[in-house]
Amino acid sequence: MNNALLPADFADLEAHAAEWALPSFDARMQHRAASSMDSIRRFYDAMQPRAEAALAYLESFPLDAMPEAEQRLMHLLYALAQAAMAVEIHGQPKVGHAKLPIAVRVLREPLPV
Secondary structure (H helix, E strand, O other): OOOOOOOHHHHHHHHHHHHHOOOOHHHHHHHHHHOOHHHHHHHHHHHHHHHHHHHHHHOOOOHHHOOHHHHHHHHHHHHHHHHHHHHHHHOOOOOOOOOOOOOOOOOOOOOOO
16 A cells, blocks of 8 residues: 655655645645744755756646645645745745734635636
């Protein structure tokens, strides 16, 4: 029985899937805000070099009929965008100078175009 969360080609990212492959923008933002910079950096360092391959792999799947493992990989890419903001711009999990640093709430993901 295969308990893998991600496609086999991305087994090296499996350790991050349960923590970071969250299904909504809000969940990913909340997770980043609650994480340490060490945790964010570990995820970023593992995911960033694999992002291009992940994007290329996912291009062969329709957004409206993507298998679960591929959806999780897509969610990891979305989480990478969140982690990148903390690592590359803010240097911390939250935006320190923002009045309400995690106040953005997305109630549903946008529909594919």
